[in-house]
Amino acid sequence: MIELVFAQLQRRDRSGADCVADNGICPDWIADNFDRYVTPFWEHVYLTLVSVAIGFAIAFGLALLAHRWRWLASPITQVTGIFYTLPSVAVFFLLLPLTGRGNTTAIIALVAYTLLILFRNFMAGFENVPAEARDAGRGMGLTERQLLWGVELPLALPEIMAGLRIAVTTTVGLASLAFLAGAGGLGEALFDDINFRSNVLVAGGLAIGLAVVLDLLILGLQKAVTPWTRAAAA
Amino acid sequence: MKPTRLLIALLVLVCAAVFVTACGGDDDDESSAPQAESTAASSGKIQRNDANSKVQLTIGSKNFTEQKVLGEIYAQGLEAAGYKVNKDLNLGDEKTALAAVKSDEISAYPEYTGTALLSFFGKKADQLPKDPQAAYEEAKAGFAEDGLVAFPPTPFTSSNEVAVLQQTADELGLKTISDLKGKSQDLTLYGSPECRQRLDCLLGLQQVYGLKFKKFVPVDIAQRHEVLTSGRADVSIVFTTDPQIQREKEVLLEDDQGMFPPYNSTLVMKQETADEAGADLQKTVEMLQEQLTDENMQELNARVDLDKKDPAVVAEEYLTETGLIGG
Amino acid sequence: MDSGGGRMSTTLAFLGDFGDAFDYIFNSRESQAGGARVGGTELLPLLWTHLKVTALAMAIAIAISLPIGLALGHTGRGAFAAISISNTGRAVPSVALIAFFVAFFPSTPEFWNVTVALALLAIPPILTNAYVGVRQVSRDAVDAARGMGMSGTQIVRSVEFPLALPLIFGGIRTSTVNVIATATIAPLVGVLTLGDPIISGSVHGRAGQIGASIVVAALAIAAEVILAAVQRAVTPTGIKLERGGAVGSPSRLGTLKRRIQTAP
Numbered sequence: 001m002i003e004l005v006f007a008q009l010q011r012r013d014r015s016g017a018d019c020v021a022d023n024g025i026c027p028d029w030i031a032d033n034f035d036r037y038v039t040p041f042w043e044h045v046y047l048t049l050v051s052v053a054i055g056f057a058i059a060f061g062l063a064l065l066a067h068r069w070r071w072l073a074s075p076i077t078q079v080t081g082i083f084y085t086l087p088s089v090a091v092f093f094l095l096l097p098l099t100g101r102g103n104t105t106a107i108i109a110l111v112a113y114t115l116l117i118l119f120r121n122f123m124a125g126f127e128n129v130p131a132e133a134r135d136a137g138r139g140m141g142l143t144e145r146q147l148l149w150g151v152e153l154p155l156a157l158p159e160i161m162a163g164l165r166i167a168v169t170t171t172v173g174l175a176s177l178a179f180l181a182g183a184g185g186l187g188e189a190l191f192d193d194i195n196f197r198s199n200v201l202v203a204g205g206l207a208i209g210l211a212v213v214l215d216l217l218i219l220g221l222q223k224a225v226t227p228w229t230r231a232a233a234a
Numbered sequence: 235m236k237p238t239r240l241l242i243a244l245l246v247l248v249c250a251a252v253f254v255t256a257c258g259g260d261d262d263d264e265s266s267a268p269q270a271e272s273t274a275a276s277s278g279k280i281q282r283n284d285a286n287s288k289v290q291l292t293i294g295s296k297n298f299t300e301q302k303v304l305g306e307i308y309a310q311g312l313e314a315a316g317y318k319v320n321k322d323l324n325l326g327d328e329k330t331a332l333a334a335v336k337s338d339e340i341s342a343y344p345e346y347t348g349t350a351l352l353s354f355f356g357k358k359a360d361q362l363p364k365d366p367q368a369a370y371e372e373a374k375a376g377f378a379e380d381g382l383v384a385f386p387p388t389p390f391t392s393s394n395e396v397a398v399l400q401q402t403a404d405e406l407g408l409k410t411i412s413d414l415k416g417k418s419q420d421l422t423l424y425g426s427p428e429c430r431q432r433l434d435c436l437l438g439l440q441q442v443y444g445l446k447f448k449k450f451v452p453v454d455i456a457q458r459h460e461v462l463t464s465g466r467a468d469v470s471i472v473f474t475t476d477p478q479i480q481r482e483k484e485v486l487l488e489d490d491q492g493m494f495p496p497y498n499s500t501l502v503m504k505q506e507t508a509d510e511a512g513a514d515l516q517k518t519v520e521m522l523q524e525q526l527t528d529e530n531m532q533e534l535n536a537r538v539d540l541d542k543k544d545p546a547v548v549a550e551e552y553l554t555e556t557g558l559i560g561g
Numbered sequence: 562m563d564s565g566g567g568r569m570s571t572t573l574a575f576l577g578d579f580g581d582a583f584d585y586i587f588n589s590r591e592s593q594a595g596g597a598r599v600g601g602t603e604l605l606p607l608l609w610t611h612l613k614v615t616a617l618a619m620a621i622a623i624a625i626s627l628p629i630g631l632a633l634g635h636t637g638r639g640a641f642a643a644i645s646i647s648n649t650g651r652a653v654p655s656v657a658l659i660a661f662f663v664a665f666f667p668s669t670p671e672f673w674n675v676t677v678a679l680a681l682l683a684i685p686p687i688l689t690n691a692y693v694g695v696r697q698v699s700r701d702a703v704d705a706a707r708g709m710g711m712s713g714t715q716i717v718r719s720v721e722f723p724l725a726l727p728l729i730f731g732g733i734r735t736s737t738v739n740v741i742a743t744a745t746i747a748p749l750v751g752v753l754t755l756g757d758p759i760i761s762g763s764v765h766g767r768a769g770q771i772g773a774s775i776v777v778a779a780l781a782i783a784a785e786v787i788l789a790a791v792q793r794a795v796t797p798t799g800i801k802l803e804r805g806g807a808v809g810s811p812s813r814l815g816t817l818k819r820r821i822q823t824a825p
Contacts (some may be wrong), residue, residue, distance in 0.1 A: 036544045085781045087745040090774035173654035200664040204657035211652030331764040356730040427761035430597040437596035464667045
């Protein structure tokens with residue numbers, strides 16, 4: 001190799017003890033490095049919202065089918081339940097060769113997990129509709145469709161929204177593992193340096209914070225769309 | 235009743251919309267025909283050639299600090315040269331990364347000559363070349379058989395090494411790896427998950443040195459120093475460019491039976507991708523690597539591992555401090 | 562644009578992988594790159610660690626949450642606390658909790674860091690279900706017991722606890738399944754459970770990843786079945802009869818409702 005004169009990088013003086021070297025909780029470091037968490041945070045938000053949205057749509061469709069044809073309820077529950085016994089980590093890795101690294105793989109796995117939660121809450125919601133309400137509706141001459149959309153779904157809303165809350169918080173948790181499928185997220189930030197306390201605190205804190213905020217948002221939404229439950233409680 | 239009905243319809247509509255958007259756009263650009271002649275080399279600064287923007291590259295890396303820094307350097311440097319660059323760093327171990335190149339998940343990643351010889355091309359310890367250039371030539375020949383091109387290597391070498399804490403070395407009188415003979419059966423070794431099957435890791439220690447350890451615990455490679463300092467590991471496998479060696483006063487045991495080959499880094503890419511990317515690619519890569527000496531690589535690793543800076547930020551610092559990118 | 566053929570062969574390969582996975586479970590083999598033995602009997606230490614971590618985590622969780630849940634339910638105070646714990650518990654990603662212990666307690670053996678983290682994860686469903694279970698006990702039964710002169714603790718032990726058992730067991734079953742699933746990520750921090758083949762695919766191969774997943778799933782199902790049987794055995798006959806049939810198999814949705822409070 002030819003002898004070349006290489007430019008040397010500035011060597012930093014690391015002899016002094018400082019917060020980062022002592023593996024502490026360092027506000028200065030957090031302030032300086034906070035923008036590293038921005039992209040993972042929004043990746044996490046994206047994964048959560050998209051997965052729950054798709055899961056909600058699919059579960060809703062399945063619930064309508066099971067509502068129409070009762071015998072479907074059990075098989076659907078079985079199939080969605082199978083996804084539940086598989087460890088989430090496994091689903092990420094097993095899908096990799098089929099769908100490649102990236103968001104698609106993660107979202108498919110996350111959607112599969114939400115299906116059981118959302119589907120059974122839809123069905124529980126339907127089950128909870130008082131028979132009198134249905135009878136009253138039929139008595140008023142409503143068609144099956146009008147009954148479904150006008151009576152049953154609104155009355156099932158509390159259970160549906162409760163399921164949505166559980167699905168969202170669960171998905172935030174699972175999305176922390178999405179980095180194993182190459183989809184980024186706060187889990188990636190966490191494992192970037194799992195020994196550094198400041199990093200664990202920020203990455204973990206953001207994930208918890210996200211779950212809490214989304215949970216409260218849906219709770220607020222639930223209270224808004226079911227005013228009669230508020231009246232009952234009051 | 236009506237507002238709630240509307241709300242449900244809206245919810246489903248929103249879900250559907252999100253669904254459509256999510257499935258909307260994951261297509262990569264196709265890279266097209268070769269472009270104009272590369273511009274003449276100038277005084278150490280990367281020149282942007284707009285003709286390169288037709289080429290889409292995805293730079294990958296393995297799952298530890300040095301790899302992430304290297305990946306960022308290549309990605310940012312090639313972007314400065316005008317290429318369209320995506321990043322997919324932190325893929326996993328060497329086998330995962332190679333599979334990613336072969337399956338076109340990524341265009342290129344930095345591999346080490348020694349790792350390639352042992353993990354990909356099945357060389358035995360006694361067949362390993364001692365000279366870094368010879369190691370590179372052999373690795374390059376091996377890759378060529380798979381239709382891959384290995385670009386000229388970096389100046390720095392980052393070897394696997396067996397490390398113990400100073401007090402362990404003093405207590406047991408350890409200077410070389412052979413000194414572990416007769417003592418290793420009471421010691422716990424920590425290494426990466428793939429260490430179990432690598433000839434430059436546990437497998438090599440078993441076969442070349444005949445060592446048996448009390449226990450081998452696989453951990454994430456990022457923990458390789460933490461396990462020593464916390465006392466969980468008696469022995470750990472580390473890299474010679476690790477800044478923690480100096481700080482924690484670790485002792486690297488001498489490889490007296492020569493199980494570790496040279497480990498210069500070389501960018502590995504499919505031959506077709508390299509051809510399509512044109513002459514600027516090799517030129518830029520060589521410019522980027524020129525200043526990656528042992529000291530500089532250690533300094534960059536230290537900025538990430540000790541100062542806890544983001545590899546992307548550190549790579550940018552490297553590019554500006556060496557004048558590769560106009561500051 | 563013919564990716565149909567490619568996907569077909571991938572699917573077929575995937576199905577073929579299942580056969581290989583079963584072989585992995587029962588026969589040991591060379592690792593992907595050679596040099597180490599994996600699969601078959603090599604899985605037993607992983608299984609043992611997995612069971613140890615689960616059992617200890619559950620024991621700790623039950624020991625903590627059961628008394629507190631029963632006490633809160635009995636006195637009727639702390640509804641807000643019980644519900645909040647359940648909600649916040651769901652919001653904490655398991656990975657974050659394990660990472661927290663690894664980062665903040667580096668000198669503790671990683672086995673205990675993981676076990677305690679899993680125990681914390683297991684607490685919310687048991688706590689909430691114990692609380693709700695006791696609240697649900699009919700006031701008449703409690704009043705009758707008080708009329709008979711039973712003290713508070715006696716009431717809890719002889720009346721409220723047995724009547725709350727179905728829900729409590731539901732919580733325990735949920736937690737156990739969650740812990741079994743979450744223990745698969747323990748290898749990321751050095752505790753070798755059945756998650757190791759799943760995460761280290763380049764050592765164990767596809768067969769290992771699929772095989773280990775099947776074993777974990779089977780473990781979860783077995784835990785469910787065994788705990789359901791224990792629940793049946795332990796529930797007083799009177800309650801079994803009152804609920805008309807074996808406790809633990811009310812409406813399918815009821816079972817599911819109790820099952821899913823959190824997730825791995």
